[in-house]
Amino acid sequence: MDEPIDLSTLASHFTCKLCKGYLIEATTIIECLHSFCKSCIVRYLDDDNRCPTCQMLIHQSHPLSYIMLDRKMQDIVYKAVPRLQAREEERIKKFYLQRNIPVPQQESKLFKSSSGPMSNEGDTVNGTLEDLADKGSNCNYHRNDQQVSVVMSEGDSLPALRKKYIHCSIYTTIMSLKRYVSHHIYGNMEEHNSLDIFCQKELMGKDHSLEFVLKTRWRSKEPPLQLEYRERVDVI
Ligand SMILES: [Zn+2]
Ligand SMILES: [Zn+2]
Incomplete structure (x- = not known):
């Protein structure tokens, strides 16, 4: 009940x-x-x-x-x-x-x-x-950081995010996105280490900013930036 x-x-x-x-x-x-x-x-x-x-x-x-x-x-x-x-x-x-x-x-x-x-x-x-x-009547004022739309999809057998479309600053790092995903699928942020994030099937480093990813991996493509999270597979 x-x-x-x-x-x-x-x-x-x-x-x-x-x-x-x-x-x-x-x-x-x-x-x-x-x-x-x-x-x-x-x-x-x-x-x-x-x-x-x-x-x-x-x-x-x-x-x-x-x-x-x-x-x-x-x-x-x-x-x-x-x-x-x-x-x-x-x-x-x-x-x-x-x-x-x-x-x-x-x-x-x-x-x-x-x-x-x-x-x-x-x-x-x-x-x-x-x-x-x-800024008076200057209506073109933009907030401090440029924003980017991101869609996060799940790889392997991981659960999907309830909120897969997110908007964040281009300075957000891959690490922050891992924490975000970890919080939503595991209920805590500590398990971010068990996740990897991919763009175009390529593993993204944790210190990469979305700005870097957009410039180097997403070049001429339209938003939203598509990223995939997967369970980390350790190479032995
Ligand atoms: Zn308030
Ligand atoms: Zn807080």
């Missing part, structure tokens, strides 16, 4: 620890999978490089490269909290109107709910509202 869901414990997953409000543009730290509002975590990482929840070191110098928009999480929050999405869209409209800036198409599209497995396509965002305010 299914246990009844305790809504109060569920609410803690929908709340940003930094602003104590419901998650807006839910953004997840790749290494530990804790989520925050995008604007909250981006601002926080200006001065700190550890996860506000578990204190894990995200990255010594480029913590922003190890967070990603979590569209699925945002969808769940919007579905669970009635009117939150409408309120947020209203707030954004007001933000632009007050500053006499036309509401950019991409910004308004951002807050629409997604559906279907390809819905993470086009998730890359142009900065936070605060970034836009700083």
Whole structure:
């Protein structure tokens, strides 16, 4: 029999620890999978490089490269909290109107709910509202790092990821992706050592960044970058 869901414990997953409000543009730290509002975590990482929840070191110098928009999480929050999405869209409209800036198409599209497995396509965002305010009416401002769409497929007899389309910084390393996969298929990040990641059937080194992989292995191909994870086979 299914246990009844305790809504109060569920609410803690929908709340940003930094602003104590419901998650807006839910953004997840790749290494530990804790989520925050995008604007909250981006601002926080200006001065700190550890996860506000578990204190894990995200990255010594480029913590922003190890967070990603979590569209699925945002969808769940919007579905669970009635009117939150409408309120947020209203707030954004007001933000632009007050500053006499036309509401950019991409910004308004951002807050629409997604559906279907390809819905993470086009998730890359142009900065936070605060970034836009700083840049005045320059709506072409892009967030600090270039983003890349990646689709992760399973090799051998490994289980498939529930979320195989991901969006992350081009500076994300193969190592981080291994941790991500390990967390999702084994329930912990420690078993990343038992995984290998391949692009075009070629083994990728753990320190390769996605930028490197794109430039050297994916050259003229269209996104998303296709990677495959397999169980490591040790050569004796
Ligand atoms: Zn927040
Ligand atoms: Zn954390």
